[in-house]
Amino acid sequence: xxxxxxxxxxxxxxxxxxxxxxxxxxxxxxxxxxxxxxxxxxxxxxxxxxxxxxxxxxxxxxxxxxxxxxxxxxxxxxxxxxxxxxxxxxxxxxxxxxxxxxxxxxxxxxxxxxxxxxxxx
Numbered sequence: 122x123x124x125x126x127x128x129x130x131x132x133x134x135x136x137x138x139x140x141x142x143x144x145x146x147x148x149x150x151x152x153x154x155x156x157x158x159x160x161x162x163x164x165x166x167x168x169x170x171x172x173x174x175x176x177x178x179x180x181x182x183x184x185x186x187x188x189x190x191x192x193x194x195x196x197x198x199x200x201x202x203x204x205x206x207x208x209x210x211x212x213x214x215x216x217x218x219x220x221x222x223x224x225x226x227x228x229x230x231x232x233x234x235x236x237x238x239x240x241x242x
Contacts (some may be wrong), residue, residue: 136195145195147206154194 133146165172172178198204 130208131180133190134193134195136197136205138197138199138205143205145203145205146197147204149206149208 131146131152132148133144135144156199193207195205195207196209
């Protein structure tokens, strides 16, 4: 089944901090760095058959039963209590664009330096 999609649980949770209640949907600490596009399960492409038969969907259904309505640990930014996450880590995929940007900008800087250095007597 070669597909270009994956099933994810879209989480929304409430938490209390300093006597105030907040709501968030952020799972990872890195989620605020880029937008994620989630499509509703009803938009699952019919050409792939019934989504309820996919192992990823079945696994997420089992997980959802164990976590919905249960207490969880929430990591709250004490300086900005509206910012919270469930997992205090960064997704590794965000570092590739940063790394590539550093390499390309360093290369461009070196190239421009050598070009302009040769033009100045």
